[in-house]
Amino acid sequence: xxxxxxxxxxxxxxxxxxxxxxxxxxxxxLDRLSDKWVSxxxxxxxxxxxxxxxxxxxxxxxxxxxxxxxxxALERDGILTRQVTPSVPVRVxxxxxxxxxxxxxxxxxxxDWAETHIEQVHExxxxxxxxxxxxxx
Amino acid sequence: xxxxxxxxxxxxxxxxxxxxxxxxxxxxxLDRLSDKWVSxxxxxxxxxxxxxxxxxxxxxxxxxxxxxxxxxALERDGILTRQVTPSVPVRVxxxxxxxxxxxxxxxxxxxDWAETHIEQVHExxxxxxxxxxxxxx
DNA sequence: CAGCATCCCAACTGATACTG
DNA sequence: CAGTATCAGTTGGGATGCTG
Numbered sequence: 001x002x003x004x005x006x007x008x009x010x011x012x013x014x015x016x017x018x019x020x021x022x023x024x025x026x027x028x029x030l031d032r033l034s035d036k037w038v039s040x041x042x043x044x045x046x047x048x049x050x051x052x053x054x055x056x057x058x059x060x061x062x063x064x065x066x067x068x069x070x071x072x073a074l075e076r077d078g079i080l081t082r083q084v085t086p087s088v089p090v091r092v093x094x095x096x097x098x099x100x101x102x103x104x105x106x107x108x109x110x111x112d113w114a115e116t117h118i119e120q121v122h123e124x125x126x127x128x129x130x131x132x133x134x135x136x137x
Numbered sequence: 138x139x140x141x142x143x144x145x146x147x148x149x150x151x152x153x154x155x156x157x158x159x160x161x162x163x164x165x166x167l168d169r170l171s172d173k174w175v176s177x178x179x180x181x182x183x184x185x186x187x188x189x190x191x192x193x194x195x196x197x198x199x200x201x202x203x204x205x206x207x208x209x210a211l212e213r214d215g216i217l218t219r220q221v222t223p224s225v226p227v228r229v230x231x232x233x234x235x236x237x238x239x240x241x242x243x244x245x246x247x248x249d250w251a252e253t254h255i256e257q258v259h260e261x262x263x264x265x266x267x268x269x270x271x272x273x274x
Numbered sequence: 275c276a277g278c279a280t281c282c283c284a285a286c287t288g289a290t291a292c293t294g
Numbered sequence: 295c296a297g298t299a300t301c302a303g304t305t306g307g308g309a310t311g312c313t314g
Contacts, residue, residue: 014198014288025255026248027176033247034171036307039164052276061154063308068277078261089275090314099257106250110170111163113243118162120236124215151308173287189296200288205297226295227294 032077037062037070039107042096045080046104049095079103169214174199174207176244179233182217183241186232216240 021027032038040059044050050058056067071094074080079100085091096104158164169175177196181187187195193204208231211217216237222228233241 017196017198021173021177025251026244028255028258029247029251030170030176033167036158039167040158056276059154061151064277065309066307069307076262076265077258078265084276090277092276099254099261102250102254106247107163109246110166110243113239114162114166117236117239118165121165121214124236125213128213128215193296200290201297202288202299221296227297229296 032073033107033110035070035073037066038074041067041070041074042079042100042104042107045094045096045100046107049083049093052092052094055094074100169210170244170247172207172210174203175211178204178207178211179216179237179241179244182231182233182237183244186220186230189229189231192231211237 037059040062041055044055044058052067052071055071056062056064059067062070071080071082075082075094078097080094080096083093083095085093174196177199178192181192181195189204189208192208193199193201196204199207208217208219212219215234217231217233220230220232222230
């Protein structure tokens with residue numbers, strides 16, 4: 001295998017880099033936050049525990065599938081706890097752990113940045129788009 | 138149209154919520170950060186300007202398509218600037234704007250959180266997985 | 275009430291080849 | 295060197311119907 005095409009070499013590099021990225025804590029976290037529903041669930045629970053259907057109602061538009069999937073992932077990561085009360089009908093409460101609350105704090109920092117700078121971003125976009133429309137014409 | 142199925146009602150709610158989310162600065166920002174390559178590009182440029190192919194090399198495994206796509210999006214958002222020098226061959230430099238640098242700072246905050254807490258997350262995962270394997274057995 | 279299993283479609287990704 | 299155009303593969307997410 002002395003001969004390796006450029007494609008093969010690049011693919012290997014990609015694989016190694018993927019492994020590197022997956023091992024990087026920052027990217028693991030960004031992967032989590034990137035999930036459309038994670039930030040919403042964490043924000044919703046920041047003010048206190050909630051039941052499954054309450055979450056479903058507060059986060060309008062989420063399908064049961066995604067809600068469960070998100071909650072399970074966050075439970076696995078130790079961000080929240082799942083408390084089942086075996087009554088009839090069943091009752092399930094979700095609550096943030098201390099780790100979860102600390103994540104909520106980080107989320108606030110992100111929120112602050114976003115609200116402080118979003119205006120600049122929008123202005124930049126308008127400038128960019130305006131400049132581009134001239135090209136099209 | 139007095140009769141609306143549950144599915145239709147939910148879909149409408151989803152659409153409205155999508156619109157709401159898209160208008161929310163925090164989610165706009167998270168959408169950007171969530172992009173696999175954005176954080177890498179911003180980090181790479183945090184220490185100084187770079188040329189297109191330098192970025193391609195530093196961020197091993199990125200395809201030209203994704204690199205260009207990422208750079209264009211960030212340029213549009215005012216995160217970085219694109220400087221073309223019409224020599225032969227062409228030379229293009231990318232550099233973070235002040236806004237971009239402030240974003241890099243936020244990225245550092247995320248990184249700090251990740252590195253501080255990733256251990257807890259991993260422990261939580263092991264506990265969760267261990268508890269689950271018992272179920273399987 | 276809380277959740278799982280299944281199917282399915284759309285969107286994004288990445289490889290490849292070509293251009294100014 | 296710095297991209298663009300095109301195409302195929304993979305995945306994510308929603309709809310739906312059913313269970314403890």
